[in-house]
Amino acid sequence: MTLKRLTGALLVASALTTGVASAQDESVTIGVSIPAATHGWTGGLNWHAQEAEKRIEEAYPNIDIVLVTADSPGDQASDIEDLISVQQIDALVVLPFESDPLVEPVRQAKEAGAFITVVDRGLPDTTIQDVYVAGNNTELGAVSAEYFKSRLDEGDNIVILRGIPTVIDTERFDAFMAGIEGSGINVLDNEFANWNRDDGFEVMQDFLSRFPDIDGVWAQDDDIAMGVVEAVRQAGREDEMFIVGGAGMKDVIRGIMEGDELIPVDVLYPPAMIATAMDVTVANYTSNGPVRGEYILGAPLVTPENAEQFYFPDSPF
Numbered sequence: 001m002t003l004k005r006l007t008g009a010l011l012v013a014s015a016l017t018t019g020v021a022s023a024q025d026e027s028v029t030i031g032v033s034i035p036a037a038t039h040g041w042t043g044g045l046n047w048h049a050q051e052a053e054k055r056i057e058e059a060y061p062n063i064d065i066v067l068v069t070a071d072s073p074g075d076q077a078s079d080i081e082d083l084i085s086v087q088q089i090d091a092l093v094v095l096p097f098e099s100d101p102l103v104e105p106v107r108q109a110k111e112a113g114a115f116i117t118v119v120d121r122g123l124p125d126t127t128i129q130d131v132y133v134a135g136n137n138t139e140l141g142a143v144s145a146e147y148f149k150s151r152l153d154e155g156d157n158i159v160i161l162r163g164i165p166t167v168i169d170t171e172r173f174d175a176f177m178a179g180i181e182g183s184g185i186n187v188l189d190n191e192f193a194n195w196n197r198d199d200g201f202e203v204m205q206d207f208l209s210r211f212p213d214i215d216g217v218w219a220q221d222d223d224i225a226m227g228v229v230e231a232v233r234q235a236g237r238e239d240e241m242f243i244v245g246g247a248g249m250k251d252v253i254r255g256i257m258e259g260d261e262l263i264p265v266d267v268l269y270p271p272a273m274i275a276t277a278m279d280v281t282v283a284n285y286t287s288n289g290p291v292r293g294e295y296i297l298g299a300p301l302v303t304p305e306n307a308e309q310f311y312f313p314d315s316p317f
Helices: 040-059 073-085 100-111 137-151 167-180 197-210 222-234 250-257 273-286
Strands: 003-007 028-035 063-070 091-094 115-119 131-134 157-162 186-192 216-218 242-244 293-297
Touching: 028 040, 028 073, 028 273, 040 063, 040 222, 040 273, 063 073, 063 273, 073 091, 073 100, 091 100, 091 273, 100 115, 115 273, 131 273, 137 167, 137 216, 137 242, 157 167, 157 197, 167 186, 186 197, 197 222, 216 222, 222 242, 222 250, 273 293
Parallel strands: 028 063, 028 091, 091 115, 115 131, 131 293, 157 186, 157 216, 216 242
Antiparallel strands: 003 293
8 A cells, every 4th residue: 555645754664574673672552442343344444453463563572462442432432541541551543433432532541641543533633643544535536536437428327325424425425526527427316325235235226226327336335335236236237337336345356356347446445554553653663763644545446457466365354
């Protein structure tokens, strides 16, 4: 994965892979708090966090990673309190279940002296974070739009399945709509599918019943896209359209590698960003270069030519 942009002074030594930098002798405890594997993307998130934990602890015996997962915002707040009081963490990497309920627990960790790395779902108060790591939602929408313009002509029809009413969804949707503006591509309808396979299936069934001419589907998310695929195949209309999701689900990536014409490409929004966040946090203790700032990961188009580098067959997602 490439870093799309770096803001602030961001000079991270590749200590974890090259061994150029060496960790300090004193022990360091890093708490990692993430949502439990409630759906595909968070399942991948958990897998990448566990893999990073093993890799980091093997490279640095004096660094201890304490990974905790939460089923709700309340559980996550309690987990962070325990990381502070019981584990006495030196740093916290947190992907909030929800942003607002986590502000005070993370602030308490900051006031206790912890280095704070926030991932993906930003906190309303950015002053309490040292590092922010996230995917690029605006770029995901823009890259998707460029692909649709490369495949479709003026007068062709598409439908859009959105996520849930959040800033993330709005950024993706607005960038996509801006990207196709002036192309003559017709958006027949857009509906929320809650980043969920079953909802994607139901919304697409409705679209298929209402629209006899659909040339493309922007599903925005791979979980949604898999539901769309099932609906399209049940209707026997797979030869009429193509589908573009997003995130990097291994089943989608494998299909792209094999030349699947129904989902020919994907746009990356990687659950592996948690590993990036953990590596950056470790670099705060192993590198003599500054790491504070924002790390916004790129959203490249995944094609048959590059899909293999984004394929993690052992991941649940």
